[in-house]
Amino acid sequence: MDKFSNMSVFVKVVEMGTFTAVANHLDSTVGNVSRAVSALETMLDARLLQRSTRRLSVTDAGRRFYERCTAILADLENAEAEASDSILEPKGTLRVHSVPGLARHLVTRAVLEYRKEFPAVTVDLLLSQRMPNLLEDQLDVSILIARTLPDSAYVSQKIGVSHCVLVASPAYLAQHAPPAKPEDLNDHQCLLLGTVDYARDEWQLRSKSGTATFVPTGPSFSVNDMDAMAVAVRSGAGIGLLAGFSAIDDLRSGQLVRVLPEYHTYERNVYAVYTSRQFVDAKITRFVETLKARVGGQLADTARELIGRSPA
Incomplete structure (x- = not known):
């Protein structure tokens, strides 16, 4: 050598x-x-x-x-x-990791838009809850949701902000009086979501009037996948947390209803993470730009609709 x-x-x-x-x-x-x-x-x-x-x-x-x-x-x-010319012209294979819920609702569509603009790039999309080792797994970009990222040698760019809201089906609420305050959740079937960045054992909620921490007791159902939670809630199993990007279509159609609509979880940032180096291939820089425009734009629209303001 x-x-x-x-x-x-x-x-x-x-x-x-x-x-x-x-x-x-x-x-x-x-x-x-x-x-x-x-x-x-x-x-x-x-x-x-x-x-x-x-x-x-x-x-x-x-x-x-x-x-x-x-x-x-x-x-x-x-x-x-x-x-x-690879700095200027995106080409080759772009290997992307994303957390599953975000990929199913927003990232996949952004990938397809990116491919339309840059047809010389082939995209491999990997879905996983855990952040991978970009070097060992030979990945170019990882898309994550987190309050903060751990220190690492990677470069990260903030794509947007996500919140979770409490939702239930109309059928469930027809049989159970909707809660008027967080403490009333004790009288309901609470479905627990446990992912990398959401703890199963408590709901940290905030509103314009203040904050509340609710600890569900005796949950009837828990799951570590946002889309599986959506199925359970739509089926009338109880009240659960869903990310705005996951719940928004069902809320618009009436399949789901906001519970304690003035409350939402603390914001989580959506990041694009890639390996740290002075030179970044054009296929990566253009993809991150697409994520900011497509995914970031949709997250901002959802936040305005659900919490009444654009995220910072």
Whole structure:
């Protein structure tokens, strides 16, 4: 391997954490990965990684060298991309992860709009509740809903804001008096949604007049998927939380009814996350722009309709 190849391997070892993960990613061997790092250490006369049978840790010298390597490799990649026009013209395969509910209601349509504008790009869309490792899973963009994102080496851009509202079917409310205040929810069948960013055991609600935390007791049903929750609520099983983007069509058609309509959950941000580097491929930048226009615009319209204002 030449110097730049060894630097690239070392960067991936720091980011992925193990020689094995890098070897699998590069379709190489653990021995080749180890030799690339050792060659750099010999050249620099410095220890870059501390190795043990269980884990790797980056030394101070290794951390400084990693930062320099990422900058150098990004400049090299930028120069190569400019020569091939990939900075300016979206093309190739774009691999996208999204949380399922958002993908089913908004992201898939945004992907189709993007494909119409940039037909030279093929999009692979993966749905999962959990945020993936973009490097290990070889993904370009992840679309997430979260109050805040954990610190990472990734770049994130805010696409929009989402809220959940309390809903029930007309049939359920015909048999049970609608609650007038959050405490009245104790007299109802409460259906619990538990996803990565929504705790099953309490509903944190807010309104113009204040906030309320309701702890459901003895729930009859709980689920970790927004669309499955929508099915249960439409079936008349009880009162549940649904994201505005998931509930809005049923609310407009009358299949669902707002419960405690002055209340909604605290806002969650919708983020597009991609790997941190100086050069970003045109297929990624144009896709994030499409997400902001399509998904962000629809989230803002929904917020205005359901909570009476545009999200910040």
